[in-house]
Amino acid sequence: MEKWCFRWLLLCSFIFFQMKKLFGFRLLAVLTLLIHLGCDNNDASSPYTTILSGTGSFNYTGYEPLQQAPVRVFYHIPEGDVTTMPVLFVLHGSxxxxxxxxxxxxxxxxxxxxxxxxxxxxxxxxxxxxxYNLGNVFVDGDHPSSSTLHAEEMWTFSLIEPLFDEVKVLMENTSDTYDIYCHSAGAQFAHRFIMLKPGARVRKVMASSSGWYTVPDNTIIFPYGIEESPITSLDPRDYFSRELILQIGENDTDPGSAGLRHNTFLDAEQGMNRYERTLHFYDKSDSIARSGDFPFRWKLLVVPDAAHDFRNTISDAAASLYAAP
Incomplete structure (x- = not known):
């Protein structure tokens, strides 16, 4: 049992014996439940002395610039050789x-x-x-300027690499790379991460069902294009050569879907729904890469009969990421 769990038990016992005269022995059932929940061995509040196994979660505060903004990390470690096991970051939606x-x-x-x-x-x-979606690159990502550009260490994107290092330590894992599966708002995060973090050790990114995109077009201002963003100073060969897989459900076509951004420019430029916008992003990016004679490894994966529920697309995503060719 973890040390913090013993402290929790002692505190609960003290409270019980001090208050039982007022509330009676019904308090015992409540405290027993709290102790059971607090002493879950797979729910570590301090992971730094724990080797991850099974299913659980921990609070990550190991990236110093964002230490005051902790991230709860949920994990599942299958049985097998964890030292060489692939690591997949799964990024949630809004x-x-x-x-x-x-x-x-x-x-x-x-x-x-x-x-x-x-x-x-x-x-x-x-x-x-x-x-989240825009990675905290600017004070206000919808109105970028050089004077409101955050230092790179404050970008939300900058937390992924040190978290990978932490996970490797906690798993005793030796992998050189990791993969990303992301859905909806998470897919917005990840396709921008690919463009803004050229040194990231990511192997493949499965970006599923993004609501809209930052197209690598330097004639369109960020966040719909890359003008006025740090992406313009980076070599397109890097992000176009990454294995970015754009997954979209064939039926993810509802223009009224909850949380789907609409404005005059976005609707006219990228389309009215996630399906149209994903195809536009892929085709436009392919065209830009061809015009610059850049290598282009991005792929499009349309899932038949699927709409916007990630549970209907993750099997195809997993097969694309890990099934033998």
Whole structure:
């Protein structure tokens, strides 16, 4: 049992014996439940002395620049050789429900022997689309300027690499790279991560059902294009040569879908729904890469009969990421 669990038990016992005269022995049932919940060995509040196994969660505060904005990390480690096991980051949508994504991926993690790591960027610390979808690159990502550009260490994107290092230590894992599966708002995060983090050790990114995109077009201002963003100073060969897989459900065509951004420019330029916008992003990016004679490794994966529920697309995503060719 963890040390913190013993402290919790002692505190509960003290409260019980001090208050039983007032509330009677019914308090015992409540305290017993609290002790049981608090002493879950797979729910570590301090992971730094814990080797990850099974299914659980921990608070990550190991990235110093964002230490005051902790990230709850839900994980599932299948049985097998954890030292060489692939690591998959699963990034949630705007509901910030990482535990649901982790749980949905458990059977696939077991099937393909992949460690599932699902960080939760809570709205408390990573408020709104600016801090999550747009990676906190600017004070206001919808109105970028050189004077409001955040230092790179404060970008939300900058937390992924040190978290990978932490997971490797906690798993005793030796992998050189990791993969990303992301859905909806998470897919917005990840396709921008690919462009803004050229040194990231990511192997493949499965970006599923993004609501809209930052097209690598330097004639369109960020966040719909890359003008006025740090992306313009980076070599397109790097991000176009990454294995970015754009997954979209064939029926993800509802223009009134909850949380789907609409404005005059976006609707006219990228389309009215996620399906149209994904195809536009892929085709436009392919055209830009061809015109610059850049290598282009991005792929499009349309899932038949699927709409916007990630549970209907993750099997195809897992097969694309891990099934033998």
């Amino acid at each position: 509901s910030r429900n990482a535990v649901d994504y982790r749980n949905a991926w458990i059977p696939l993690g077991n099937q393909y022997k992949v460690a599932i790591i699902a960080p939760e960027f809570s709205d408390r610390y990573y408020t709104g689309g600016n801090a």
